[in-house]
Amino acid sequence: MTSSSTAHPSAAPPARDDRARVNRLRDTIEDNLTTALPAADSTALAPKLIDAMRYSTLAGGKRLRPLLCAATAVAAGGTAEQAIPAGLALEYMHTYSLIHDDLPAMDDDSLRRGKPTCHIVYGEADAILAGDALQALAFETLTNQSCAAATRIKMLKVLSYASGWVGMVGGQSLDLELTGTASVTQAQLERLHAAKTGALLQASTELGALAAEPAEATTVSLCRDIGAKLGLAFQVIDDVLDISQSTETLGKDAGSDAEQGKTTFVDLLGMAGAQDYAHALHETAHQLMRNLPGDTSLLAAVAWDLVFRDH
């Protein structure tokens, strides 16, 4: 019975053209970030704050969230350009969370994306403030999304839920609480990561769908589900890489999960089991994509890179 697999082929490595499209899209996002961030010119109120915001945002991230957002907009029947402001908002939100997570009072990391962390360079006070200002900038940027006002309000709701006490920040607090706890179950770990990293990745696909205005409610819901599967797969792979890769390749301290006493998916499932789980989640996301109305090749390529990565 190969007909079903022909009708719904499994995920495969991106074609050369799709890879080139992803790279061009990443360049566009990078250019937009560089231009849209405030500049520390002579009229700036607080130049050091702005330097800190630019330093961490422009430190060479993979731009997964804006890529996922823009690629989902295409898959939902819109264009990548429509989703650029939402993508920038997601990247500001993600960067602020990294700055705060790296603080001495939290994970106390000195290295991020191969560079000294924000508080090492600018001091703790301006690192906290740079994170705070990036969060405000994320919401401000989303108010400028070129959609009907009612759609923008929906998008702002999605972003505030994903980043607040039921999402990213709640997940980080739970992570700190469970760190050092001996008997964390898979259900607890999935709940933690669904909030800590999953919520913003899920918001990335949902915002992409909403940006492709007017998207059907079923399309938006499908995109949200795809984001949830990919978000969990992303985290499982993160746990795998923390053990299997060097600090140099990761650009952040390898082996830090074990050192900090954090339970990982590798602890619960073993190395091969964790990889299998991530690949199964990716495959499910891929099958869900087949029901989207637009061209899914870009989204499939971004999803592939999100799972099959080395850092």
Next chain:
Amino acid sequence: MTSSSTAHPSAAPPARDDRARVNRLRDTIEDNLTTALPAADSTALAPKLIDAMRYSTLAGGKRLRPLLCAATAVAAGGTAEQAIPAGLALEYMHTYSLIHDDLPAMDDDSLRRGKPTCHIVYGEADAILAGDALQALAFETLTNQSCAAATRIKMLKVLSYASGWVGMVGGQSLDLELTGTASVTQAQLERLHAAKTGALLQASTELGALAAEPAEATTVSLCRDIGAKLGLAFQVIDDVLDISQSTETLGKDAGSDAEQGKTTFVDLLGMAGAQDYAHALHETAHQLMRNLPGDTSLLAAVAWDLVFRDH
């Protein structure tokens, strides 16, 4: 020539009825905060985070920003009820800024509103996260304001500007940079405080006017100007109180400006000069109120309390 002063009487202490209305409004705001904040029940993702959010928000603040917002809505021709969600959003934003400002890496304060600060009770990590979550909650709350979507977008823009790198956070970064600097001018000090505390107070009156939908553009602009005058007056009085009042009355460490090497309006203008300046700003705000279309008695009462206060 008493005719002009009869047509535009100077600010006077609130009548007994207006004082009672302010107190009732403060009770309504308090009730709304208690109900609207997340509850740390058994289903909560991160109960400690929620406890920290509630602890700092419900620590007995004066609720000046929500009061100013609701009273301005009335003065702009609407009702106080219309401005309650915006008022809650302002209070969440204000509370997050206090939690972060009190951190060891910033002002390192152990006392706020007569109680131990958030990081003393919940630790630095959850204090940082409680602030982060309150900022997200502020934006989320404003998306639920019962106004046309286009008006809500305007309100979200106002709040994000007021709280970000050009407003509150920028002002705090500049404050840290100027602390210990010998020759701060009055112009620098006003620019600092216009951003650090003024922007959110100005947003309070502007959001109040926008909530009184549909408000004329000239009304919104006038309300913004009133907020700017009152915001500066508020800060000048803050500097006066830091010297003239005890720690017990203030509910926070008295004399901390001098101890931390911060330049104040009292340093630049003297005690009497600073008081005169605050009263002149208050009088200007009061004169501007005369051009508003609604009942300004509530706003006048809130403005009076904002300037003639002992803590």
